[in-house]
Amino acid sequence: MRILKTVLATLVISLGVVIATASGIIYSGVYNVAATSEHWPITRWVLNKTVHRSIERQAAGIEPPARDAEQQLLVGAANFEAMCSDCHAPPRQRPSVAARGLYPKPPGLTHAAHEKSASEIFWVIKHGIKASGMPAWGPTHSDDEIWAMTAFVTQLPDLSAADYQHMLASAQAHGIGHDHAHDSDAHEHGAQAQPDTHDNAEPPETRHDDGDTPHDHAAHDTHAHG
Ligand code: HEC
Numbered sequence: 031m032r033i034l035k036t037v038l039a040t041l042v043i044s045l046g047v048v049i050a051t052a053s054g055i056i057y058s059g060v061y062n063v064a065a066t067s068e069h070w071p072i073t074r075w076v077l078n079k080t081v082h083r084s085i086e087r088q089a090a091g092i093e094p095p096a097r098d099a100e101q102q103l104l105v106g107a108a109n110f111e112a113m114c115s116d117c118h119a120p121p122r123q124r125p126s127v128a129a130r131g132l133y134p135k136p137p138g139l140t141h142a143a144h145e146k147s148a149s150e151i152f153w154v155i156k157h158g159i160k161a162s163g164m165p166a167w168g169p170t171h172s173d174d175e176i177w178a179m180t181a182f183v184t185q186l187p188d189l190s191a192a193d194y195q196h197m198l199a200s201a202q203a204h205g206i207g208h209d210h211a212h213d214s215d216a217h218e219h220g221a222q223a224q225p226d227t228h229d230n231a232e233p234p235e236t237r238h239d240d241g242d243t244p245h246d247h248a249a250h251d252t253h254a255h256g
Pocket of ligand 1: 137151
Protein backbone atom coordinates (compact mmCIF):
# COMPACT_ATOMS: atom_id res chain seq x y z
CA MET A 31 0.00 0.00 0.00
CA ARG A 32 2.80 2.34 0.92
CA ILE A 33 4.54 1.53 -2.37
CA LEU A 34 1.40 2.32 -4.32
CA LYS A 35 1.12 5.68 -2.58
CA THR A 36 4.75 6.50 -3.33
CA VAL A 37 4.29 5.55 -7.00
CA LEU A 38 1.15 7.65 -7.28
CA ALA A 39 2.76 10.64 -5.57
CA THR A 40 5.79 10.37 -7.89
CA LEU A 41 3.53 10.27 -10.94
CA VAL A 42 1.51 13.28 -9.83
CA ILE A 43 4.64 15.30 -9.03
CA SER A 44 6.25 14.34 -12.35
CA LEU A 45 3.14 15.36 -14.22
CA GLY A 46 3.15 18.67 -12.36
CA VAL A 47 6.79 19.27 -13.30
CA VAL A 48 6.08 18.47 -16.97
CA ILE A 49 3.07 20.81 -17.08
CA ALA A 50 4.98 23.58 -15.29
CA THR A 51 7.95 23.24 -17.67
CA ALA A 52 5.71 23.23 -20.74
CA SER A 53 3.81 26.29 -19.47
CA GLY A 54 7.11 27.99 -18.71
CA ILE A 55 8.32 27.42 -22.27
CA ILE A 56 5.03 28.52 -23.83
CA TYR A 57 4.47 31.65 -21.74
CA SER A 58 8.06 32.85 -21.46
CA GLY A 59 8.42 33.13 -25.26
CA VAL A 60 11.86 31.45 -25.22
CA TYR A 61 10.86 29.10 -28.03
CA ASN A 62 12.10 30.70 -31.26
CA VAL A 63 9.42 30.47 -33.97
CA ALA A 64 11.67 32.00 -36.65
CA ALA A 65 11.63 30.16 -39.97
CA THR A 66 15.41 30.55 -39.88
CA SER A 67 15.71 28.62 -36.61
CA GLU A 68 15.81 24.95 -37.60
CA HIS A 69 14.24 22.11 -35.62
CA TRP A 70 16.45 19.82 -33.59
CA PRO A 71 17.21 16.62 -35.54
CA ILE A 72 14.93 14.60 -33.25
CA THR A 73 12.03 17.03 -33.74
CA ARG A 74 12.58 16.95 -37.48
CA TRP A 75 12.61 13.16 -37.47
CA VAL A 76 9.39 12.98 -35.45
CA LEU A 77 7.61 15.49 -37.71
CA ASN A 78 8.81 13.87 -40.95
CA LYS A 79 7.88 10.38 -39.79
CA THR A 80 4.47 11.57 -38.61
CA VAL A 81 3.72 13.30 -41.93
CA HIS A 82 5.01 10.36 -43.97
CA ARG A 83 3.05 7.69 -42.09
CA SER A 84 -0.09 9.82 -41.99
CA ILE A 85 -0.03 10.32 -45.77
CA GLU A 86 0.50 6.59 -46.35
CA ARG A 87 -2.41 5.72 -44.14
CA GLN A 88 -4.80 8.41 -45.33
CA ALA A 89 -4.15 7.63 -49.00
CA ALA A 90 -4.66 3.88 -48.65
CA GLY A 91 -7.65 2.85 -50.74
CA ILE A 92 -7.61 5.81 -53.15
CA GLU A 93 -7.70 4.44 -56.71
CA PRO A 94 -6.22 6.57 -59.52
CA PRO A 95 -8.71 6.89 -62.40
CA ALA A 96 -7.74 6.05 -66.00
CA ARG A 97 -7.28 9.21 -68.06
CA ASP A 98 -6.60 10.69 -71.46
CA ALA A 99 -2.91 11.08 -70.71
CA GLU A 100 -1.73 13.89 -72.94
CA GLN A 101 -4.57 16.32 -72.33
CA GLN A 102 -4.36 15.61 -68.63
CA LEU A 103 -0.64 16.32 -68.51
CA LEU A 104 -1.09 19.68 -70.20
CA VAL A 105 -3.80 20.65 -67.72
CA GLY A 106 -1.49 19.49 -64.93
CA ALA A 107 1.46 21.49 -66.27
CA ALA A 108 -0.58 24.69 -66.62
CA ASN A 109 -1.97 24.28 -63.11
CA PHE A 110 1.46 23.46 -61.69
CA GLU A 111 2.84 26.66 -63.17
CA ALA A 112 -0.08 28.67 -61.82
CA MET A 113 -0.41 27.19 -58.36
CA CYS A 114 2.67 25.25 -57.32
CA SER A 115 5.75 26.81 -58.90
CA ASP A 116 5.93 29.61 -56.33
CA CYS A 117 6.90 26.96 -53.81
CA HIS A 118 8.02 23.84 -55.71
CA ALA A 119 10.71 24.50 -58.30
CA PRO A 120 9.65 23.73 -61.90
CA PRO A 121 11.73 21.03 -63.65
CA ARG A 122 15.47 21.78 -63.52
CA GLN A 123 14.97 25.28 -62.11
CA ARG A 124 15.96 26.84 -58.83
CA PRO A 125 13.22 27.37 -56.24
CA SER A 126 11.70 30.86 -56.03
CA VAL A 127 12.94 33.35 -53.46
CA ALA A 128 9.83 32.77 -51.35
CA ALA A 129 10.40 29.02 -51.38
CA ARG A 130 13.96 29.49 -50.20
CA GLY A 131 12.69 31.36 -47.15
CA LEU A 132 10.00 28.88 -46.14
CA TYR A 133 10.48 26.40 -43.30
CA PRO A 134 9.99 23.54 -43.76
CA LYS A 135 11.33 24.11 -47.28
CA PRO A 136 8.98 22.96 -50.03
CA PRO A 137 10.85 20.02 -51.55
CA GLY A 138 11.44 19.66 -55.26
CA LEU A 139 8.79 17.15 -56.29
CA THR A 140 11.01 14.80 -58.30
CA HIS A 141 11.77 12.98 -55.06
CA ALA A 142 8.05 12.66 -54.27
CA ALA A 143 7.48 11.28 -57.78
CA HIS A 144 9.96 8.50 -57.01
CA GLU A 145 8.97 7.85 -53.42
CA LYS A 146 5.23 8.33 -53.31
CA SER A 147 2.39 6.54 -55.04
CA ALA A 148 0.01 8.54 -57.26
CA SER A 149 -2.67 8.09 -54.59
CA GLU A 150 -0.41 9.60 -51.94
CA ILE A 151 0.51 12.55 -54.15
CA PHE A 152 -3.17 13.08 -54.93
CA TRP A 153 -4.01 13.00 -51.23
CA VAL A 154 -1.31 15.56 -50.36
CA ILE A 155 -2.45 17.95 -53.10
CA LYS A 156 -6.10 17.60 -52.14
CA HIS A 157 -5.73 17.87 -48.36
CA GLY A 158 -2.48 19.77 -47.83
CA ILE A 159 -0.18 19.30 -44.84
CA LYS A 160 -1.05 20.99 -41.58
CA ALA A 161 1.31 23.69 -40.25
CA SER A 162 3.80 23.28 -43.09
CA GLY A 163 2.84 25.79 -45.77
CA MET A 164 1.50 23.07 -48.10
CA PRO A 165 -2.05 24.24 -48.92
CA ALA A 166 -5.08 21.99 -49.47
CA TRP A 167 -6.35 22.43 -53.02
CA GLY A 168 -9.40 20.21 -52.51
CA PRO A 169 -11.63 23.00 -51.21
CA THR A 170 -11.20 24.98 -54.45
CA HIS A 171 -10.45 22.35 -57.12
CA SER A 172 -12.17 19.28 -58.54
CA ASP A 173 -10.70 15.80 -58.20
CA ASP A 174 -10.18 15.79 -61.99
CA GLU A 175 -7.90 18.81 -61.75
CA ILE A 176 -6.06 17.33 -58.78
CA TRP A 177 -5.53 14.05 -60.68
CA ALA A 178 -4.19 16.10 -63.60
CA MET A 179 -1.64 17.76 -61.30
CA THR A 180 -0.85 14.35 -59.81
CA ALA A 181 -0.18 12.98 -63.31
CA PHE A 182 2.11 15.90 -64.02
CA VAL A 183 4.02 15.46 -60.74
CA THR A 184 4.58 11.75 -61.45
CA GLN A 185 6.18 12.74 -64.79
CA LEU A 186 8.61 15.24 -63.24
CA PRO A 187 11.67 12.93 -63.16
CA ASP A 188 11.49 12.64 -66.97
CA LEU A 189 11.03 16.32 -67.77
CA SER A 190 13.71 18.81 -68.82
CA ALA A 191 13.25 22.56 -68.47
CA ALA A 192 12.66 22.68 -72.24
CA ASP A 193 9.99 19.93 -72.07
CA TYR A 194 8.23 21.92 -69.40
CA GLN A 195 8.27 25.17 -71.41
CA HIS A 196 7.04 23.20 -74.40
CA MET A 197 4.13 21.77 -72.40
CA LEU A 198 3.18 25.22 -71.11
CA ALA A 199 3.27 26.59 -74.65
CA SER A 200 1.07 23.80 -76.01
CA ALA A 201 -1.31 24.16 -73.08
CA GLN A 202 -1.63 27.82 -73.96
CA ALA A 203 -2.04 27.02 -77.66
CA HIS A 204 -4.86 24.61 -76.81
CA GLY A 205 -6.53 27.20 -74.61
CA ILE A 206 -5.66 25.23 -71.48
CA GLY A 207 -4.85 27.70 -68.78
CA HIS A 208 -5.60 27.71 -65.15
CA ASP A 209 -9.10 29.10 -65.70
CA HIS A 210 -9.67 27.18 -68.90
CA ALA A 211 -8.83 23.99 -67.11
CA HIS A 212 -11.95 24.56 -65.06
CA ASP A 213 -14.07 25.02 -68.18
CA SER A 214 -12.69 21.98 -69.97
CA ASP A 215 -13.23 19.76 -66.97
CA ALA A 216 -16.79 20.87 -66.52
CA HIS A 217 -18.16 18.57 -69.20
CA GLU A 218 -16.59 15.47 -67.68
CA HIS A 219 -17.73 16.26 -64.25
CA GLY A 220 -20.81 18.36 -64.78
CA ALA A 221 -19.56 19.63 -61.51
CA GLN A 222 -17.89 22.95 -61.56
CA ALA A 223 -20.46 23.53 -58.91
CA GLN A 224 -19.02 26.85 -57.79
CA PRO A 225 -18.33 28.89 -60.90
CA ASP A 226 -17.44 31.83 -58.72
CA THR A 227 -14.63 30.02 -56.95
CA HIS A 228 -12.12 32.27 -58.56
CA ASP A 229 -13.67 35.39 -57.19
CA ASN A 230 -12.37 34.17 -53.88
CA ALA A 231 -9.10 33.03 -55.33
CA GLU A 232 -5.93 33.41 -53.35
CA PRO A 233 -3.60 36.17 -54.52
CA PRO A 234 -1.05 33.73 -56.06
CA GLU A 235 -3.77 32.31 -58.32
CA THR A 236 -5.01 35.67 -59.53
CA ARG A 237 -1.51 36.90 -60.06
CA HIS A 238 -0.70 33.90 -62.22
CA ASP A 239 -3.83 34.29 -64.33
CA ASP A 240 -1.95 36.89 -66.29
CA GLY A 241 0.10 34.08 -67.76
CA ASP A 242 3.83 34.55 -68.05
CA THR A 243 4.16 37.34 -65.59
CA PRO A 244 7.51 39.06 -65.26
CA HIS A 245 7.25 38.27 -61.57
CA ASP A 246 7.79 34.55 -62.16
CA HIS A 247 10.86 35.12 -64.15
CA ALA A 248 12.15 37.55 -61.60
CA ALA A 249 11.57 35.03 -58.83
CA HIS A 250 13.13 32.10 -60.64
CA ASP A 251 15.89 33.79 -62.55
CA THR A 252 16.83 37.37 -61.84
CA HIS A 253 16.99 37.06 -58.07
CA ALA A 254 18.50 33.65 -58.21
CA HIS A 255 21.78 34.98 -56.94
CA GLY A 256 20.27 36.95 -54.09
C1 HEC B 1 2.98 28.04 -50.21
C2 HEC B 1 3.90 27.02 -50.60
C3 HEC B 1 3.36 25.78 -51.31
C4 HEC B 1 2.55 25.73 -52.42
C5 HEC B 1 1.93 26.88 -53.19
C6 HEC B 1 2.44 24.33 -52.75
N1 HEC B 1 3.14 23.57 -51.86
FE1 HEC B 1 3.37 21.55 -51.91
N2 HEC B 1 4.45 21.62 -50.19
C7 HEC B 1 4.84 22.77 -49.54
C8 HEC B 1 5.66 22.41 -48.39
C9 HEC B 1 6.28 23.38 -47.40
C10 HEC B 1 5.74 21.01 -48.38
C11 HEC B 1 6.51 20.13 -47.37
C12 HEC B 1 5.63 19.83 -46.20
C13 HEC B 1 6.34 18.97 -45.17
O1 HEC B 1 7.45 18.52 -45.41
O2 HEC B 1 5.77 18.77 -44.10
C14 HEC B 1 4.98 20.54 -49.53
C15 HEC B 1 4.83 19.21 -49.87
C16 HEC B 1 4.26 18.76 -51.05
C17 HEC B 1 4.25 17.37 -51.48
C18 HEC B 1 4.87 16.20 -50.73
C19 HEC B 1 6.32 16.14 -51.10
C20 HEC B 1 7.13 15.07 -50.45
O3 HEC B 1 8.26 14.80 -50.91
O4 HEC B 1 6.67 14.48 -49.46
C21 HEC B 1 3.63 17.34 -52.70
C22 HEC B 1 3.37 16.12 -53.57
C23 HEC B 1 3.24 18.71 -53.01
N3 HEC B 1 3.64 19.54 -51.98
C24 HEC B 1 2.59 19.08 -54.17
C25 HEC B 1 2.17 20.38 -54.44
C26 HEC B 1 1.42 20.75 -55.62
C27 HEC B 1 1.06 19.81 -56.76
C28 HEC B 1 1.15 22.08 -55.50
C29 HEC B 1 0.33 22.94 -56.43
C30 HEC B 1 -1.04 22.51 -56.63
C31 HEC B 1 1.76 22.55 -54.28
N4 HEC B 1 2.36 21.49 -53.65
C32 HEC B 1 1.73 23.85 -53.84
C33 HEC B 1 4.52 24.06 -49.91
C34 HEC B 1 3.72 24.42 -50.96
